[in-house]
Amino acid sequence: MRSALGALLLMCAGAHASEVPLRFAIADGWAMPLVQLENGVPTQGILHDMMTSLATQSGVPAQFNVMPRTRIQSAMEHGEVDVRCYAAQSWLPNQSGDYIWSIPLFFQRDLLISTASNPEAVVPESMPRQSIGTVLGYTYPTLQPLFDDNRLQREDARNQEQVLEKLIAGRYRYAVSNQWTLDWFNQRLSLDQQLQGVAVLQEQNVGCFVRNAPEVPVQRVLRTLLRMKMSGEIDDIIRLYTGAGEPPVDSVPVLP
Numbered sequence: 191m192r193s194a195l196g197a198l199l200l201m202c203a204g205a206h207a208s209e210v211p212l213r214f215a216i217a218d219g220w221a222m223p224l225v226q227l228e229n230g231v232p233t234q235g236i237l238h239d240m241m242t243s244l245a246t247q248s249g250v251p252a253q254f255n256v257m258p259r260t261r262i263q264s265a266m267e268h269g270e271v272d273v274r275c276y277a278a279q280s281w282l283p284n285q286s287g288d289y290i291w292s293i294p295l296f297f298q299r300d301l302l303i304s305t306a307s308n309p310e311a312v313v314p315e316s317m318p319r320q321s322i323g324t325v326l327g328y329t330y331p332t333l334q335p336l337f338d339d340n341r342l343q344r345e346d347a348r349n350q351e352q353v354l355e356k357l358i359a360g361r362y363r364y365a366v367s368n369q370w371t372l373d374w375f376n377q378r379l380s381l382d383q384q385l386q387g388v389a390v391l392q393e394q395n396v397g398c399f400v401r402n403a404p405e406v407p408v409q410r411v412l413r414t415l416l417r418m419k420m421s422g423e424i425d426d427i428i429r430l431y432t433g434a435g436e437p438p439v440d441s442v443p444v445l446p
Contacts, residue, residue, distance in 0.1 A: 192365045210405060212245045215271040215338055217264045219325045221351040223374045223431035224276065232303035235372075237275055239427045240272050240295075240418070248407060259327035266332070275398035281329055288402040292415045294395035300371040301387040303354075308363055309386040314342070315320045321345040323353040323365025328368055332391040351375065354385060366391065370432055411446075 216225060216232055225235040232238045232254050245252035255271050265271045266285045276296060279285070302314060302322075314333060319341055324330065326346040336342040345350045345362055354375045357363075357365040369387075376384040398415060400408045418424050 209250045211251045211405070212248060212273060212411065213253045213255055213271045214245075214273045215243045215265060216256040217259040217262060217327075218256050218275075219327060219349045219361065221349050221371050221374075223370050227256065229372050232256065236296075236427055236431050239430075241273070241275065241425060241430075243423065243427075244411065244414055244418065247418070248410050250407065259325075266401055269401065269403065272401045272403075273398055273411065276396050277399060278394050278396045280331070280394070289399045290412060291399045291401050291410055292397040292409055292412055295415065296392070296395070296428075297396045298396050300332075300391040301367055301369060301372060301394045302364055302389040302391055303357070303367050303372060303385045304364050304388050306383055306386060308388075310388065312388045314391070315390060317342065317364075319343070319352070320364070321362045323347065323357050323362050325350050325353055325366075328366075330391065334365070357385065358383075360416060373432065385394050 216227075216237075216375065217398055218227065218230075218235070220235075222226075223235055224237050225232045226238070227233070238254075242252050255265065257265060262271070262274060263282065263285065266274060266289070276298075279291065300314065301386050304312075314336060316338075321343045322333065322345065324344045324346050326348055330337075333342060335342055345356075349369045350367060354367060354372070358379075367385075372385060372387065390420070390441070400406060400411050402408055
């Protein structure tokens with residue numbers, strides 16, 4: 191898949207040379223299988239491959255802008271990036287600016303996880319006061335009231351993989367992870383060491399939104415995303431990294 195995408199990009203490089211690039215926001219807190227960052231440059235992963243294909247099919251080069259998640263919305267508002275993916279409107283209650291959302295493209299499941307030595311299911315509201323492994327800048331709506339009341343405390347790491355490494359190292363008993371990253375991380379561990387989900391915190395459909403500006407090919411991008419989802423291309427990319435696809439587009443509720 192990666193080599194095929196690379197060949198397609200090379201063939202289109204000449205045609206795209208004079209085009210204004212489509213600028214994608216990449217959160218530096220993402221980890222595989224979403225994105226692999228090497229020296230601050232995305233090189234592979236579900237979102238990298240999808241964004242690369244989206245730009246190519248939209249007839250423009252892709253430009254990846256890696257930044258802290260807390261900076262992404264400001265960058266969108268100031269016209270520094272054009273497209274943000276793997277997001278939901280419920281995560282951005284105070285969003286300002288003119289944007290158009292895509293259809294749902296992915297399904298995210300956030301889990302409270304623990305080590306193999308502590309695999310029992312838990313109810314977060316009943317947990318004793320303690321630190322929870324979290325990613326800097328990420329929001330966790332289910333746990334936020336517990337953070338606000340100081341019943342649980344965040345212990346932030348820079349990215350999702352570091353959160354899981356600190357859990358393995360015993361820095362805390364519980365952490366939060368999305369299902370894809372948990373499964374990817376567990377591949378490196380023996381069965382008796384693999385991290386376990388102990389509570390489902392949130393399940394949500396997520397997509398992309400595009401800055402609605404004259405210099406951005408908004409409708410072309412949205413039509414391309416729709417075609418990629420309905421054709422099964424996005425499912426194929428997901429399957430490449432996870433072994434499992436996503437529900438068909440007509441079975442996924444529209445983003446609110």
